[in-house]
Amino acid sequence: MLEEIIQRIEKARLSVNEHLIVKLIAVSKYVDASAIEQLYNQGQRAFGENKVQDMYSKAQQLSDLPIEWHFIGNLQKNKINKLLSLEPFMIQSINSVDLAKAIDKRTTKPMRCLLEINSANEVSKHGVMAQEAVDVYHQILQECPNIRLQGVMTIGAHTDNQKEIIKSFELTYKIFEQLRPHGAKVCSMGMSNDFELAIKCGSNMVRIGSALFR
Numbered sequence: 001m002l003e004e005i006i007q008r009i010e011k012a013r014l015s016v017n018e019h020l021i022v023k024l025i026a027v028s029k030y031v032d033a034s035a036i037e038q039l040y041n042q043g044q045r046a047f048g049e050n051k052v053q054d055m056y057s058k059a060q061q062l063s064d065l066p067i068e069w070h071f072i073g074n075l076q077k078n079k080i081n082k083l084l085s086l087e088p089f090m091i092q093s094i095n096s097v098d099l100a101k102a103i104d105k106r107t108t109k110p111m112r113c114l115l116e117i118n119s120a121n122e123v124s125k126h127g128v129m130a131q132e133a134v135d136v137y138h139q140i141l142q143e144c145p146n147i148r149l150q151g152v153m154t155i156g157a158h159t160d161n162q163k164e165i166i167k168s169f170e171l172t173y174k175i176f177e178q179l180r181p182h183g184a185k186v187c188s189m190g191m192s193n194d195f196e197l198a199i200k201c202g203s204n205m206v207r208i209g210s211a212l213f214r
């Protein structure tokens, strides 16, 4: 399964540019610690969780493995301390200046973060609107010295219409390009059903759950 996904990522990235490097985040929210350990034993190091409590219990059970944890879910302010106590590698879901400030205040070390963009303009989704993303990014850079903003994250449009999905990825990539001169390195987009499309639109980080674990 992992092998097959890696090959599909490889094929998609080579169709764009042989120098494009795409990182795989295995989204383990559907599975328990033993399934994570299995994938770890196959060589996967980066895992993503969308709930603080789940990441907490899995990270505790797997504390002897040097796993790189990525938080990808909506973060409530009252869970920030618990999340920070796990020393995650990255928080991908910064969706407001307010949240960035709250993390900035509580963290004792610089924290790698991505700004989440609501690229399909869906009310059901978190993330800043595309029109305000660049301004919000700059405001966080200026006002949050402990937040190491490294790029953007988005969830593609929730539809079967490929054109709509591509539109949301292209919009996110355009924002990413604007932010590159300001230190943005990561463009995190693409999930089980759309990661090849996302890579073709410039993604260099894919977050894949069900295709790996189901």
Ligand SMILES: *Cc1c(COP(=O)(O)O)cnc(C)c1O
Pocket (backbone or CB within 6 Å): 027, 029, 050, 072, 073, 155, 191, 192, 193, 207, 208, 209, 210, 211
């Ligand atoms: C669940 C989730 C994923 C993975 O989704 P799959 O469709 O299972 O691959 C990626 N990103 C976020 C933010 C998620 O919540």
